[in-house]
Amino acid sequence: MEVGKDRGPGVRVPPPLIFLFYIFLSYILHSYIPLPLAWPAFTDSVALCFIVSGIGIAGISAVQFWRAKTHIEPWQPATALITTGIFSYSRNPIYLSFILITIGLGCYLKSVWVIVSAIPAAFSVYKWVIIKEEAYLEQKFGENFREYKIQVRRWL
Numbered sequence: 001m002e003v004g005k006d007r008g009p010g011v012r013v014p015p016p017l018i019f020l021f022y023i024f025l026s027y028i029l030h031s032y033i034p035l036p037l038a039w040p041a042f043t044d045s046v047a048l049c050f051i052v053s054g055i056g057i058a059g060i061s062a063v064q065f066w067r068a069k070t071h072i073e074p075w076q077p078a079t080a081l082i083t084t085g086i087f088s089y090s091r092n093p094i095y096l097s098f099i100l101i102t103i104g105l106g107c108y109l110k111s112v113w114v115i116v117s118a119i120p121a122a123f124s125v126y127k128w129v130i131i132k133e134e135a136y137l138e139q140k141f142g143e144n145f146r147e148y149k150i151q152v153r154r155w156l
Contacts, residue, residue: 006077009136011129015074019098019121023105026117035112043107050104057097060086074133081141083148091154095125
């Protein structure tokens with residue numbers, strides 16, 4: 001990579017917006033073709049667990065980006081490769097947190113559609129974001145990133 005030419009991975013759509021788009025679409029679908037979640041009263045507790053876990057994972061990840069002094073935004077250039085802490089378990093803990101939050105919202109809203117929306121959202125993030133990020137990181141960090149990919153799974 002040429003010095004001064006680093007423009008990041010070329011991601012065009014912020015991943016949170018991708019998840020919000022699918023949540024919104026699925027909730028509209030739920031209002032026209034209800035597919036309610038038939039769980040007992042503890043569904044709200046399950047929802048809370050998913051949402052709090054997702055927010056916690058995102059928060060821990062954000063702190064690691066801040067400590068490494070690199071951009072959390074996937075359209076910005078990376079200045080460091082984070083491979084420790086939560087990133088030693090998942091290469092994409094923030095996207096994993098979005099999945100958990102989406103499932104939690106689906107449980108809270110009692111909507112199977114919202115829960116299922118996590119699947120196309122995750123697939124879209126993979127196609128539109130992760131593929132670009134990984135190609136960029138491999139180009140920028142070379143063998144260090146290739147070793148990291150071998151040692152740590154993409155999601156879990």
